[in-house]
Amino acid sequence: MPDSSSSGDRAHLLRRVPSVDELLQRPALASRSAQLDRSFLVNRVRGVLADLREEIRSALQIADDALDPASIEARILASLSVELRPSLRPVINASGVILHTNLGRAPLDPAVVEEFRLTATRYSNLEYDLFAGARGKRDVHTSRLLERLTGAESAIVVNNCAAAVLLTLASLARGGEVLVSRGELIEIGDGFRIPEIMEQSGALLREVGTTNRTHLADYERAIHDKTRVILRVHPSNFKVTGFTEKPDAAELIALGRRAGIPVIEDLGSGCLVDLSANAIQEPTVRESVAVGFSLVLFSGDKLLGGPQAGIIAGQKDLVARVRRHPLFRALRVDKLSIAALEVTLRAYLRADWNAIPSQRMIRLSAEEIAARAGRFLGELRPYLAELDAEADFAANSSLVGGGSTPAQSLPTHVVRLASVRHSAAQLEARLRASSFPVVARIEDDRLLLDLRTVFPDQEADLLQSLLAALR
Numbered sequence: 001m002p003d004s005s006s007s008g009d010r011a012h013l014l015r016r017v018p019s020v021d022e023l024l025q026r027p028a029l030a031s032r033s034a035q036l037d038r039s040f041l042v043n044r045v046r047g048v049l050a051d052l053r054e055e056i057r058s059a060l061q062i063a064d065d066a067l068d069p070a071s072i073e074a075r076i077l078a079s080l081s082v083e084l085r086p087s088l089r090p091v092i093n094a095s096g097v098i099l100h101t102n103l104g105r106a107p108l109d110p111a112v113v114e115e116f117r118l119t120a121t122r123y124s125n126l127e128y129d130l131f132a133g134a135r136g137k138r139d140v141h142t143s144r145l146l147e148r149l150t151g152a153e154s155a156i157v158v159n160n161c162a163a164a165v166l167l168t169l170a171s172l173a174r175g176g177e178v179l180v181s182r183g184e185l186i187e188i189g190d191g192f193r194i195p196e197i198m199e200q201s202g203a204l205l206r207e208v209g210t211t212n213r214t215h216l217a218d219y220e221r222a223i224h225d226k227t228r229v230i231l232r233v234h235p236s237n238f239k240v241t242g243f244t245e246k247p248d249a250a251e252l253i254a255l256g257r258r259a260g261i262p263v264i265e266d267l268g269s270g271c272l273v274d275l276s277a278n279a280i281q282e283p284t285v286r287e288s289v290a291v292g293f294s295l296v297l298f299s300g301d302k303l304l305g306g307p308q309a310g311i312i313a314g315q316k317d318l319v320a321r322v323r324r325h326p327l328f329r330a331l332r333v334d335k336l337s338i339a340a341l342e343v344t345l346r347a348y349l350r351a352d353w354n355a356i357p358s359q360r361m362i363r364l365s366a367e368e369i370a371a372r373a374g375r376f377l378g379e380l381r382p383y384l385a386e387l388d389a390e391a392d393f394a395a396n397s398s399l400v401g402g403g404s405t406p407a408q409s410l411p412t413h414v415v416r417l418a419s420v421r422h423s424a425a426q427l428e429a430r431l432r433a434s435s436f437p438v439v440a441r442i443e444d445d446r447l448l449l450d451l452r453t454v455f456p457d458q459e460a461d462l463l464q465s466l467l468a469a470l471r
């Protein structure tokens with residue numbers, strides 16, 4: 001072992017580092033170079049050499065063979081495969097949170113993707129009217145479906161619900177005031193704050209009422225000639241309980257009508273069908289439209305279960321004003337999202353919940369999940385003794401997630417695991433790092449797996465990842 005602590009030895013070691021050209025001529029790298037972008041390859045060779053020099057300079061113990069061209073070459077090949085590995089990759093969601101914002105919210109069904117595969121991989125009539133032989137609008141592919149499903153006169157689609165709020169306020173309230181109840185000035189995950197979006201739109205926020213109580217008279221008193229919009233925001237991820245009050249939607253809408261001011265609802269989740277039979281109390285878009293909100297704004301990838309999108313539905317004249325704003329062009333959706341949204345919306349017309357995974361997961365009963373958990377446990381059991389682990393299953397709850405009302409949970413059955421070799425936190429981390437990453441939950445120092453959000457065709461991979469983590 002060279003004594004890397006002496007500066008003379010370090011200089012000697014640095015001189016032994018091979019050149020980029022010498023390395024590029026080695027057989028394995030020379031053969032890879034034909035399939036790789038040249039500057040990417042050279043960048044990786046230089047990167048590995050820079051790391052190596054740094055290790056020598058910082059007087060780390062350098063292994064005897066570390067400077068052999070063959071071992072440097074192996075290091076470069078390893079670095080290349082790390083860089084070429086997909087970054088965005090599938091994860092097994094065993095958390096039981098159906099619309100998990102960090103895990104991509106709503107998954108699409110393979111049949112849905114298959115349905116739009118051809119339009120995605122070929123040219124399409126995205127903005128071309130095949131009958132007129134002239135330029136068309138990309139809105140046509142989703143607008144009519146949205147009108148049918150929400151009862152709205154008109155509907156357009158933008159990048160996400162944050163964009164829908166921004167565009168709507170920029171179009172209808174720039175330079176004027178927007179009334180919002182103090183109890184609805186919310187922040188949703190990852191920095192979506194209603195007051196900040198409003199500022200970006202050029203509208204002035206006028207807070208009304210108090211955090212827990214806002215009366216109709218508070219809105220009434222705040223209205224003046226600069227008031228452009230009354231905005232109601234669904235308090236997606238929190239709940240104010242106790243001594244609370246807010247006006248009925250109908251009262252607020254009547255006030256807006258008397259004053260000639262549109263009353264707009266940022267609904268967030270965008271529930272298209274009544275889910276009360278599944279114990280989910282979430283207002284539907286159709287209800288909001290029917291009660292008379294001028295516009296209703298909602299996401300495409302929350303309860304709707306489609307691709308990321310933001311939908312603006314409501315009165316024709318207002319939708320048209322929003323559509324004409326120059327920001328629409330900057331916030332519009334791409335063709336892949338339009339294709340995915342169209343296919344998802346058509347599945348709603350057929351009430352085909354199997355084509356919408358999040359709807360399918362919401363509709364799974366606790367008994368169906370218990371049966372799957374029991375079978376899964378049966379496959380796991382033979383391995384448990386040799387792995388010093390224990391497992392059982394128990395009643396628990398899944399979460400709808402994705403910014404629907406926080407209390408919305410669904411009864412489920414979870415598989416619970418404990419190991420002598422690893423703590424629950426260690427198991428959870430090992431699962432995340434496994435070759436098929438798994439996101440699980442921890443409760444009472446036990447690892448919990450909720451199969452509600454695990455696709456049946458992922459169960460074999462889940463078992464393999466679990467056995468590897470327990471080892």
Ligand SMILES: *Cc1c(COP(=O)(O)O)cnc(C)c1O
Pocket residue numbers: 160161162163188192233234235236266267268269298299300309310402403404
């Ligand atoms: C989630 C949410 C948004 C933001 O929706 P994105 O589609 O994520 O941009 C806006 N408003 C409310 C009330 C929400 O719940």
